[in-house]
Amino acid sequence: MSDEQQIKEVLARYVRATDRRDGTAQGALFTDEAVVQMLTKTGPDTYEPVGEPIIGGAGVRYAVENFMAPHPEGGSSHHVTADHIIEIDGDFAHVNAQVIVFEIRAAKRPSNGWPAGAFGMQGTVRPIESGYYDTDLHRIDGVWKIVRHRLLLDMPIALPGT
């Protein structure tokens, strides 16, 4: 597999882990010293950090397990990445990708069946977040690991007390 595909697959595994709220799988993509920072947009080309950086795979795992809202019954999500721009210099690499997040809410089948006239998929798919992943990787023992990850988000985040 080419390095460029291996690097895209790090993000492909990252988004699957996020969507499954699988902190172990997500944390395993990062080195112990990795620095992860969420930022939100403040102007055409400016961002400000949100909270403190998360450190290392263990920190990522903890954050996924403790701070991400679980999906409700019938709920799921897709973090979709696209338009990767990749630079590789030996065992170091950088990737920038677009990301759009979709929230899925499946309808629950009524015990007496779908109502008359219902046809096709039952539920909603809704884009709720967007931005860029800006990520540095280092190849260690033949495996690309994330050493720095910035989530550049287009919209502000409301957190309790802010």
Next chain:
Amino acid sequence: MSDEQQIKEVLARYVRATDRRDGTAQGALFTDEAVVQMLTKTGPDTYEPVGEPIIGGAGVRYAVENFMAPHPEGGSSHHVTADHIIEIDGDFAHVNAQVIVFEIRAAKRPSNGWPAGAFGMQGTVRPIESGYYDTDLHRIDGVWKIVRHRLLLDMPIALPGT
């Protein structure tokens, strides 16, 4: 062209054929014995099959031509794949990809022109389905063909009588 790109292009042609309701083009991507199964999500990591499997390129062609709802006037769709995870072992390969389906409904230009104030694209783009494609391929005479295709859909489907 790399094998990884060739494999992604099988799905890229699949989605174009689906969106055009082109059963011949879509069927041509499968072997005669290919097994295609639609499944819907029943829990965080569980799915149940919907209906019987479709068998082979001829079965896929028949299904596209007979079971897919035609687009209304001004209607179209985009099945978009992303975040491919690919494994290749000689002439055998596996790919898992995210898929989001968008439904397009173009507005019809009134015979006396667009209303005052109308500006830009006229119509709607709406995400309506999502899930994963999980697909096995076999290279035959230098061409990657689908031998097994599972559509893992996030939401339940209402069909007449269910």
Next chain:
Amino acid sequence: MSDEQQIKEVLARYVRATDRRDGTAQGALFTDEAVVQMLTKTGPDTYEPVGEPIIGGAGVRYAVENFMAPHPEGGSSHHVTADHIIEIDGDFAHVNAQVIVFEIRAAKRPSNGWPAGAFGMQGTVRPIESGYYDTDLHRIDGVWKIVRHRLLLDMPIALPGT
């Protein structure tokens, strides 16, 4: 970097330039004689041109700087490409890609903080356009440049006076 990835990155840079309304960056992706044509769908497989073609990188730059609506405060966009089909013949290449455009409108944080109960991203992400990019490229001095670019849009466009 493989030719196929280099070619995808031309579109990846194109969409970033479009989303930033950066006419200089977008124009730099085209040759001086490049022909750019927007078309809208008139039937299942038919399109009609919208306006005259734009010629060359300078024309693209001018169009971005003069004809694209600027984002409002808190506004941004993502042109997302996917499902690339690529043909390469020496220094000539063709790529066809799906494109979905998302419009982002960030909410503005009230001076006294987010309202009680607000949680998560504040604003909207909305798909507003879709279609295909159909693009010819020529490698000149080792760099892939766009020589012909067609925007095949699914929906009609309302322009003043049409």
